[in-house]
Every structure is written in structure tokens, then in C-alpha cells.
Amino acid sequence: LIRLLYGGICNTDIELQRGYYGFRGTPGHEFVGEVLEADDPSWVGQRVVGEINLACGKCEWCKRGLGRHCPTRTVLGIVKQPGAFREFLTLPERNLRRLPREIPSEEAVFVEPLAAACEILDQVRIPRGTPVAVLGDGKLGLLVSQVLKAHGTQVHQFGRHKDKLRIAEQVGVSTEIAKKLPVAKYEFVVEATGSGEGLRQAVQMTQPRGTVIMKSTVHGLVAIDSAPVIVNEITLVGSRCGRFEPAIRLLESRKVRVDAMISEVLPLKKAPEAFRKAATPGVLKVLLHD
Amino acid sequence: LIRLLYGGICNTDIELQRGYYGFRGTPGHEFVGEVLEADDPSWVGQRVVGEINLACGKCEWCKRGLGRHCPTRTVLGIVKQPGAFREFLTLPERNLRRLPREIPSEEAVFVEPLAAACEILDQVRIPRGTPVAVLGDGKLGLLVSQVLKAHGTQVHQFGRHKDKLRIAEQVGVSTEIAKKLPVAKYEFVVEATGSGEGLRQAVQMTQPRGTVIMKSTVHGLVAIDSAPVIVNEITLVGSRCGRFEPAIRLLESRKVRVDAMISEVLPLKKAPEAFRKAATPGVLKVLLHD
Numbered sequence: 001l002i003r004l005l006y007g008g009i010c011n012t013d014i015e016l017q018r019g020y021y022g023f024r025g026t027p028g029h030e031f032v033g034e035v036l037e038a039d040d041p042s043w044v045g046q047r048v049v050g051e052i053n054l055a056c057g058k059c060e061w062c063k064r065g066l067g068r069h070c071p072t073r074t075v076l077g078i079v080k081q082p083g084a085f086r087e088f089l090t091l092p093e094r095n096l097r098r099l100p101r102e103i104p105s106e107e108a109v110f111v112e113p114l115a116a117a118c119e120i121l122d123q124v125r126i127p128r129g130t131p132v133a134v135l136g137d138g139k140l141g142l143l144v145s146q147v148l149k150a151h152g153t154q155v156h157q158f159g160r161h162k163d164k165l166r167i168a169e170q171v172g173v174s175t176e177i178a179k180k181l182p183v184a185k186y187e188f189v190v191e192a193t194g195s196g197e198g199l200r201q202a203v204q205m206t207q208p209r210g211t212v213i214m215k216s217t218v219h220g221l222v223a224i225d226s227a228p229v230i231v232n233e234i235t236l237v238g239s240r241c242g243r244f245e246p247a248i249r250l251l252e253s254r255k256v257r258v259d260a261m262i263s264e265v266l267p268l269k270k271a272p273e274a275f276r277k278a279a280t281p282g283v284l285k286v287l288l289h290d
Numbered sequence: 291l292i293r294l295l296y297g298g299i300c301n302t303d304i305e306l307q308r309g310y311y312g313f314r315g316t317p318g319h320e321f322v323g324e325v326l327e328a329d330d331p332s333w334v335g336q337r338v339v340g341e342i343n344l345a346c347g348k349c350e351w352c353k354r355g356l357g358r359h360c361p362t363r364t365v366l367g368i369v370k371q372p373g374a375f376r377e378f379l380t381l382p383e384r385n386l387r388r389l390p391r392e393i394p395s396e397e398a399v400f401v402e403p404l405a406a407a408c409e410i411l412d413q414v415r416i417p418r419g420t421p422v423a424v425l426g427d428g429k430l431g432l433l434v435s436q437v438l439k440a441h442g443t444q445v446h447q448f449g450r451h452k453d454k455l456r457i458a459e460q461v462g463v464s465t466e467i468a469k470k471l472p473v474a475k476y477e478f479v480v481e482a483t484g485s486g487e488g489l490r491q492a493v494q495m496t497q498p499r500g501t502v503i504m505k506s507t508v509h510g511l512v513a514i515d516s517a518p519v520i521v522n523e524i525t526l527v528g529s530r531c532g533r534f535e536p537a538i539r540l541l542e543s544r545k546v547r548v549d550a551m552i553s554e555v556l557p558l559k560k561a562p563e564a565f566r567k568a569a570t571p572g573v574l575k576v577l578l579h580d
Binding site for chain 1: 413510519
């Protein structure tokens with residue numbers, strides 16, 4: 001049993017409200033809370049974040065440490081599991097991660113999306129020093145560019161908002177307002193625009209034999225021109241949730257800065273207003289607190 | 291200077307005739323010939339096949355042995371280079387490969403498409419013994435399934451034509467008429483249907499964290515549902531031309547059987563009729579001879 005401290009509104013939450021995935025019930029999968037009750041008493045009083053995939057723990061995927069792909073999983077606030085935007089929630093103890101005291105609760109809300117950004121490095125080997133392009137300057141794009149920078153790659157981020165790109169510049173990411181995008185320039189391109197158009201642009205920017213990492217969940221069908229993918233032998237890698245541990249370490253070491261990404265903090269009872277704000281163009285992370 | 295012995299009609303040739311790529315001139319990129327004249331006299335009289343990408347030999351890609359991706363390349367019968375369907379053609383000597391006498395000329399025409407099938411193993415590490423699905427039973431699908439079988443994987447091919455699938459069965463590939471396709475079953479799926487629909491089916495058949503190898507060049511935009519790619523973290527790998535050496539070795543060792551894939555052999559002067567036949571559903575390889 002966990003008492004909510006903060007929740008973070010993600011684009012997925014907004015899409016769920018619009019009826020995607022057919023989810024009904026309490027939304028919310030980014031949260032920080034305090035454990036009130038637990039079978040293992042050592043959890044009580046701990047400040048925690050929670051892995052959002054509730055896996056069976058027994059199948060082949062779970063045994064490989066990939067419960068995030070367990071076929072019978074439920075997902076907090078997304079698939080058949082009431083979400084975190086409420087005063088009290090429950091999660092299995094194996095989903096919990098203790099937070100080091102160095103991470104303020106407002107920033108710890110970012111552990112879950114930051115883990116999704118870190119997932120790229122679990123899937124694709126990107127040597128340090130390699131130039132990498134990040135397409136998009138939304139919440140996920142800003143976390144991705146910072147993670148790749150912390151990893152030691154040479155990150156160049158393309159976006160549409162000077163003020164958002166400035167957040168990535170703080171940690172040394174070079175940025176550019178996306179007007180004319182380069183062609184066949186990068187060995188690695190991360191697509192985080194949140195739009196269907198982004199994937200086509202990312203493919204165009206990628207060198208022969210290069211890799212596009214797909215981080216945008218776009219609903220419905222996306223039209224891609226398969227010819228350049230095949231002619232240039234490009235690899236596209238779908239990428240979703242990640243392990244929490246690297247994300248917690250990055251926040252603890254302050255190699256990734258998320259404080260400037262908090263646009264607003266509102267109480268849980270003003271959740272409808274918070275959702276409206278979060279859906280407003282230009283707004284980054286909106287937090288809910290109890 | 292090369293005298294044509296045999297040419298093979300590929301689907302790409304038929305698409306070029308329909309106006310794709312804006313290519314004009316003599317088509318043809320699959321051929322076997324005899325060298326008549328050469329700067330290096332040791333080539334004269336040799337029976338050869340020819341790498342179709344005419345690369346600059348100097349750029350970064352060429353230096354890495356990837357002239358197939360040289361940005362200033364021309365491509366025999368496809369991009370700014372007259373093709374092989376004529377009595378005499380020329381190619382740079384570095385594009386030529388000598389044919390071992392064990393390979394009949396009619397079969398050596400398959401070196402180029404077989405190299406494209408072998409390319410999969412240059413791009414993706416598929417451990418021996420792994421179950422692999424091949425989607426499609428056209429010319430390329432049949433070469434792919436045989437190459438993967440020769441590599442030692444456990445190949446299951448889905449197609450629409452019993453008579454075509456029988457060719458793959460000869461080398462021990464298990465086959466199935468594609469009706470209800472399995473869901474999330476295979477770690478590796480090769481898409482070789484030649485249709486836009488094939489990519490969506492291939493993604494559906496692939497396990498979480500699995501790989502789809504894209505071998506169909508489909509013109510225009512292909513609609514894909516990006517959600518399963520991202521949710522299941524699937525990797526899509528575009529795959530095109532390959533090195534000739536492994537293909538020559540496979541034909542020499544008779545681990546891949548192409549004789550049953552020859553539907554018809556017609557003289558060069560009957561090329562229009564040969565193209566019509568090659569475009570007829572159910573027909574596999576149509577050869578031209580001088």
C-alpha cells in the first residue's frame with residue numbers, strides 16, 4: 001500500500017483519455033510514493049517509484065528479466081490495472097525501487113520516462129563519441145538527448161521550440177531548430193517527435209546501414225516509404241519501457257536535469273485542469289501531488 | 291567486354307518497365323557471360339557473373355568494402371547504367387567474379403538474387419538451430435528459405451502456392467499454405483512477399499524483441515502499425531544486395547537448388563514475350579539467352 005506523493009502526466013495518459021487502448025479507470029503510471037503497508041516490513045516508510053509492468057514472474061520472458069514483455073502482464077494505468085493518480089495505490093513489492101535521498105520527489109517522477117530513454121542503450125550498442133541525432137524536443141526527446149549525452153555520444157537535437165531545446169543545451173547537447181533536415185548524415189537517429197511524419201524524416205537522415213530508434217508511440221497506421229529503408233539497409237528499432245536502475249543513477253548523479261522540465265504542479269483534486277494544461281502545446285511535464 | 295550467355299528477369303526489371311525509378315534504356319542486372327576483351331588478359335575467355343553496383347572505389351563506403359552503398363554508384367540496368375539484356379555488355383573488371391565449372395550457366399544467373407538472400411546473414415546474427423519464418427514463396431522467398439536452411443536454421447516458409455513451396459521442401463524446409471498466420475511466435479521473420487501487406491503480417495508474427503528482415507522492395511508508401519513495433523520492441527532490418535562469394539559457394543556445393551525455379555528459357559530477340567511471361571502470376575524465373 002503506497003501513499004501518492006507526486007504523479008506525472010505523460011502523453012500516453014492524454015491519449016488514453018481520448019479513448020486509445022480502450023482503457024477505463026484511474027490513469028497514471030509515473031509516480032513517487034511512500035510505502036504505508038507491506039508484507040516485507042523493511043519497505044514501510046520507504047520513498048519509492050514503481051515498475052509499471054505487473055508481470056507473472058514465471059514465464060520465459062520473466063525468467064530472462066524481461067517482465068516488461070510478459071504476455072500476461074497488466075500495466076499500471078494502461079492495461080487492466082488501475083493507475084497511480086489517486087491518494088493510495090498498491091503494487092507488488094517486486095515492482096518497487098527505493099529512491100536515494102539525493103533525488104527530490106518532484107524529480108523522481110521522471111524515473112519511469114527516463115528509464116524508457118535509457119532503454120535505447122540496452123537495445124542498441126552506440127559507441128561513445130558517435131554523432132547521434134535526436135528528432136523532437138518534447139518530454140521524451142529531451143530525456144533521450146540527455147541520456148545519450150551522459151553516455152558520451154555526440155548528440156545533436158532537432159526541435160521546434162527554442163525554450164525546450166535550451167534544457168538539453170544545459171547539459172551540452174547541441175541543438176537546432178528543424179527546418180531543412182540533413183540527408184543520410186547520421187549513423188544513429190532517435191525518432192521522438194510523437195508524429196507519424198517523424199519516422200519518414202528519421203529514415204531520410206540516416207546513413208546507409210544506420211539505425212533509427214523509434215520512441216514515438218503513434219496510434220493507427222504510419223505510412224513509411226520502405227524503399228529507402230531497403231535500399232540503404234536501414235535498421236528500425238522499436239523501443240518502449242526500460243529498467244529503472246540506470247534512470248535512478250542518472251538522476252542521483254545529476255547527469256540528467258529534469259527540474260526545468262516541470263511546467264506546473266497541481267493538487268490531485270485539480271486533475272482535470274492538470275490534464276488540460278498537459279495537453280496544451282508548449283507545456284512540458286505537469287505534476288500532480290496529494 | 292562481355293558476351294551474354296544468359297540473363298534472368300527479376301521483378302525489379304518488370305517494375306522498371308512500368309516506369310518506377312525513372313530508368314530508361316536496356317534493363318537487366320542478372321547475367322552470366324564470357325569475357326571477350328579485358329585490360330587484364332587473364333579475364334579473357336572466363337565465364338563470369340558481375341556485381342551490379344558500379345562504385346567509385348575511393349569513398350569511405352568503398353574503403354569499408356561496402357561499394358554497394360557508394361553514394362555515387364551507378365547500378366547495372368537500374369540506375370544510370372545500361373543493363374545486361376543485350377548481346378554484349380561492359381563492366382569494370384573489379385565487378386567480375388569467375389564461375390567455378392561446377393555451376394551450369396543457367397543456374398549461375400541466380401548468383402545475384404542469391405547474394406541478396408545471403409545478405410541477411412551478413413546483417414543479422416541468426417544462431418544455427420533457431421526457428422525462422424519466411425513469408426512469401428516467390429523467387430526471392432525461395433532463395434531466402436534455402437539460404438537460411440543451408441546456414442542451419444530451422445526454416446518454416448509460408449506461401450500461397452503448393453508447387454512453389456515444394457521447391458523449398460526439396461532441401462528440407464518445412465512449409466505451410468498461409469491461411470491463419472501465427473502471432474508473436476518467431477524471433478526472426480523474413481518478409482519476402484513483395485506486397486505492402488506482408489510487412490504488417492511479419493510484424494504480427496514476430497516475438498517481442500524479435501527481428502523482421504525486410505526483403506520486399508515495395509514502391510510507394512507502406513502503411514505500418516507502429517504500435518506493435520514499439521510495444522514489442524521489434525527490430526526491422528532493410529536488406530538489399532549482397533556479396534557474390536557466398537552465393538557462388540552455395541551453388542557450387544549444391545546446398546541451394548535453383549534448377550526447379552527456371553520456368554522458361556527464351557532467346558534475347560523474344561525479350562518482350564519473356565517479360566510478359568515473367569510478369570504472369572505463378573511463373574518463377576524466366577531466362578534470356580543469346
